Amino acid sequence: MRRLARLSLCLAVVMSLCAPATxxxxxxxxxxxxxxxxxxxxxxALADRLRHGHGVPQDFAAAAEWYRRAGDSGDPVALNQxxxxxxxxLVRDRDQAAALSLxxxxxxxxxxxxxxxLANALENADGDLADPARAAELYxxxxxxxxxxxxxxxxxxxxxxxxxxxDPARALRLLEPIADGGHAKAANNLGxxxxxxxxxxxxxxxxxxxxxxxxxxxxxxxxxxLGVLHENGFGVTQDDAGAAELYRQAASLVAPxxxxxxxxxxxxxxxxxxTDPAQIARLLDQAEAGDPVALAxxxxxxxxxxxxxxxxxxxVHWLRRAAHAGHGYSMANLGVLYIRGNGVLQxxxxxxxxxSLAQAAEVDGVEHFLDLLLTVLTSDQIAEAQHxxxxxxxxxxxxxx
Amino acid sequence: MLSCTPLIAAVTALAVGSAAFxxxxxxxxxxxxxxxxxxxxxxxxxxxxxxxxxDGDYVTARSGxxxxxxxxTPNAKYRYGRILFEGLGGPxxxxxxxxxxxxxxxxxxxxxxxxxxxxxxSGDGVEADARRAVSxxxxxxxxxxxxxxxxxxxxxxxxxxxxxxxAAAFNWYLAATKQQHAQAELALxxxxxxxxxxxxxxxxxxxxxxxxxxxxxxEAQFLLALNLDRPGTEAEALVWFRxxxxxxVPSALRxxxxxxxxxxxxxxxxxxxxxxLTRAADLGDAAAMSNLGYAYxxxxxxxxxxxxxxxxxxxxxxxxLPRGMLALALFYETGRGTDRDIGQAVKYYTRAxxxxxxxxxxxxxxxxxxxxxxxxxxxxxxxxxxxALAREGDSAARAWLExxxxxxxxxxxxxxxxxxxxxxxxHAKGAELxxxxxxxxxxxAQFRLGELYATGDTxxxxxxxxxxxxxxxxxxxxxxxxxxxxxVAQLMTAEQIATAQELARDFFEGGPGGGPAAPExxxxxx
Numbered sequence: 001m002r003r004l005a006r007l008s009l010c011l012a013v014v015m016s017l018c019a020p021a022t023x024x025x026x027x028x029x030x031x032x033x034x035x036x037x038x039x040x041x042x043x044x045a046l047a048d049r050l051r052h053g054h055g056v057p058q059d060f061a062a063a064a065e066w067y068r069r070a071g072d073s074g075d076p077v078a079l080n081q082x083x084x085x086x087x088x089x090l091v092r093d094r095d096q097a098a099a100l101s102l103x104x105x106x107x108x109x110x111x112x113x114x115x116x117x118l119a120n121a122l123e124n125a126d127g128d129l130a131d132p133a134r135a136a137e138l139y140x141x142x143x144x145x146x147x148x149x150x151x152x153x154x155x156x157x158x159x160x161x162x163x164x165x166x167d168p169a170r171a172l173r174l175l176e177p178i179a180d181g182g183h184a185k186a187a188n189n190l191g192x193x194x195x196x197x198x199x200x201x202x203x204x205x206x207x208x209x210x211x212x213x214x215x216x217x218x219x220x221x222x223x224x225x226l227g228v229l230h231e232n233g234f235g236v237t238q239d240d241a242g243a244a245e246l247y248r249q250a251a252s253l254v255a256p257x258x259x260x261x262x263x264x265x266x267x268x269x270x271x272x273x274x275t276d277p278a279q280i281a282r283l284l285d286q287a288e289a290g291d292p293v294a295l296a297x298x299x300x301x302x303x304x305x306x307x308x309x310x311x312x313x314x315x316v317h318w319l320r321r322a323a324h325a326g327h328g329y330s331m332a333n334l335g336v337l338y339i340r341g342n343g344v345l346q347x348x349x350x351x352x353x354x355x356s357l358a359q360a361a362e363v364d365g366v367e368h369f370l371d372l373l374l375t376v377l378t379s380d381q382i383a384e385a386q387h388x389x390x391x392x393x394x395x396x397x398x399x400x401x
Numbered sequence: 402m403l404s405c406t407p408l409i410a411a412v413t414a415l416a417v418g419s420a421a422f423x424x425x426x427x428x429x430x431x432x433x434x435x436x437x438x439x440x441x442x443x444x445x446x447x448x449x450x451x452x453x454x455x456d457g458d459y460v461t462a463r464s465g466x467x468x469x470x471x472x473x474t475p476n477a478k479y480r481y482g483r484i485l486f487e488g489l490g491g492p493x494x495x496x497x498x499x500x501x502x503x504x505x506x507x508x509x510x511x512x513x514x515x516x517x518x519x520x521x522x523s524g525d526g527v528e529a530d531a532r533r534a535v536s537x538x539x540x541x542x543x544x545x546x547x548x549x550x551x552x553x554x555x556x557x558x559x560x561x562x563x564x565x566x567x568a569a570a571f572n573w574y575l576a577a578t579k580q581q582h583a584q585a586e587l588a589l590x591x592x593x594x595x596x597x598x599x600x601x602x603x604x605x606x607x608x609x610x611x612x613x614x615x616x617x618x619x620e621a622q623f624l625l626a627l628n629l630d631r632p633g634t635e636a637e638a639l640v641w642f643r644x645x646x647x648x649x650v651p652s653a654l655r656x657x658x659x660x661x662x663x664x665x666x667x668x669x670x671x672x673x674x675x676x677x678l679t680r681a682a683d684l685g686d687a688a689a690m691s692n693l694g695y696a697y698x699x700x701x702x703x704x705x706x707x708x709x710x711x712x713x714x715x716x717x718x719x720x721x722l723p724r725g726m727l728a729l730a731l732f733y734e735t736g737r738g739t740d741r742d743i744g745q746a747v748k749y750y751t752r753a754x755x756x757x758x759x760x761x762x763x764x765x766x767x768x769x770x771x772x773x774x775x776x777x778x779x780x781x782x783x784x785x786x787x788x789a790l791a792r793e794g795d796s797a798a799r800a801w802l803e804x805x806x807x808x809x810x811x812x813x814x815x816x817x818x819x820x821x822x823x824x825x826x827x828h829a830k831g832a833e834l835x836x837x838x839x840x841x842x843x844x845x846a847q848f849r850l851g852e853l854y855a856t857g858d859t860x861x862x863x864x865x866x867x868x869x870x871x872x873x874x875x876x877x878x879x880x881x882x883x884x885x886x887x888x889v890a891q892l893m894t895a896e897q898i899a900t901a902q903e904l905a906r907d908f909f910e911g912g913p914g915g916g917p918a919a920p921e922x923x924x925x926x927x
Contacts, residue, residue: 240564259887259890260887309878309880310878313878341872341875341876341883341886342883344876345872345873345875345876345902345905345906345909346872346875346876346886346902346905347902347905347906348898348899348902349899349902349903349906350906376895377895377899378895378896378899380899381895381899381902
């Protein structure tokens, strides 16, 4: 077994339960009035909008503040959300003890997803705050209430013997039905048990089948583990090239570098930009004369002419003008170029600023970029970017269609 | 008239190394010297054909094979494919060769399999397909074909068409060597010398080189001669230089000729020297041309003739030899063997410099300071040349840089900064000068400052400042700066990147320590 030591268990189960998107379609000013009048539900809805940046630029500080006010009235969802934001370092002061206390209050309701979030935080907290034994107990409760995610996390603790007695056989029983339903992490961890022959007879072919399920969902651990089996020819045909490709895919999914992975977006409502130089010249004339559609197309049209600095910097000029004129997709592309440092100074703050403005302008696909950037930017940079975005929003919002 | 002393200094360097050898055409000895004579029962026709081939009557051989090949033995098909490939007795036709070789190969004719593999490797007459070539070679090699064994060794060594594997390469070289394949034996010698695929063993390396040389491989003879060319074994070296020279190895001809010219370890013999060097030169060896230039320039053993020397240097320079370009430029500059022509001198100095001959820069610097380059080069082009002269300790050159730096010639300022940075005593001053240029918007200075901080030449590396300056230079279009920004970023924390980007933004926004108004594309503010 050359490299089986590299097989990886998928432990880092992210808090993947999304906040309910309530109040997304209520007018913002009505929501604001109701929130200020002390309506808890409106406060939570407003905070959700500010947290995710729907129709208004993301503002974590303001979101946290509204969650706090709703939480003061005992709203468990608000307490949970605030606790998660603090735990994830999305607000300036990353105070894990405070976060845990908020998550604790929320979990007192006994709702399975709130129990899960508390357990997850307890499992991943730093230093003395970590409490895997209690995490295991809470996962057990949430799993008992039917939450698959909790069963998967519990199984991981059982496999590792962390916070609980090591019991691969029980982990296997927990994982099997969930993995068969196509759950990526469950499938990966189950595959690992089959490779190691823990709690079950060793079976590389079945392991490979489970890793494949995980790999197909894009789970990096699953891709890598399947690669290890291919490299060694265990349970599958030996295939060095195939293994290398799987490793490459896995690596690109783990900590992708936004400076190289963010891609430009195109406004689906517009025709593709012209590529013919004469047409582009005419388009730029029209944009210069104030035609809003031409302006929206200008940056993209210039970008079709090349990827060099000279072209990109000209595109930046047009994207900036269109963005200030209220065109959401131009805001997104300007943000992407700032993140990549392409034709313009590399500046994550300004990149995030424009991307969150694009998100506020309801541009598709931008939320994913923002999530990716959250892992790269410092909380100060995020706060600075959100501050800049809300200032720009006041000027840009009235110009938007 | 300028002094001629530097000329001699520049041309005394005679080519002796083996580097030039690599440029000579590969010797075609990975093909056996003659088509294999068949062990098959010879048809009467075939015997006549073989005889015709041996007699050099390729037209007869070819037309005979053309008749025999269809419906003939695999050997007839192989021979026909081979003569088509060689282009003997008619035009070269590699595509048709592939057709016949494939037929012979299908009938397991080993030499056909090997030759077909070579065509797949080089993409001659067929679309190149290294994997296919390797699989053919494996087939022939495992059945004992030494040519295939050698080529398979090469494929494993280079990783072309298969996974790179030095140990496998070594084993196949060894197999082919056991069957007296001289090229394989030379490759085996190299493997022992470098410890590739086997334990390094200098003695075995030498033994196999000796054996390959004894078996008549000119390349091995030359390499062996180089190896032996040291005190104690010079006599032996001479023997092998002679053998390689007789076999037409240009570098051997040149080295032997040069020995005769200078009398290094051998009785001086100018006539023999000229004969050998001329032969090497005729084979295209530019270093030999340059050495001939030296011989006539110095008049060492021959009738001194600047005009002849000039002609040889011209040929050497056109043959791409930097040393020849430098000597030629000196001749033009001083009007030796030709009319004085500063334009041509500048041209060849510049080419020599581009080819990495740094002495040319100081020569250009001297011309520039003498005012000879007015109208031929701009001051910013002259700055690096004058800096090269300053590096040799020329105080006038240094003064030029200082004056021009103060009057705002950015190239001069950059060169002066490099000069100051290269000396520990003035290092801080150099860094200061660079920073000043960078803050005034000089993109090259910004990039260099980034480098300075990245490498820690200032003391400890400062990735934040390196990232900041690379980012600033990238924002106005420096591609290398953008690449370097990505590289230093990999070694930085999110906090460090945040700080670096904030400093860069301040630079363009005119914040703390800020610089000039940024160009549109570099603008950070909204």
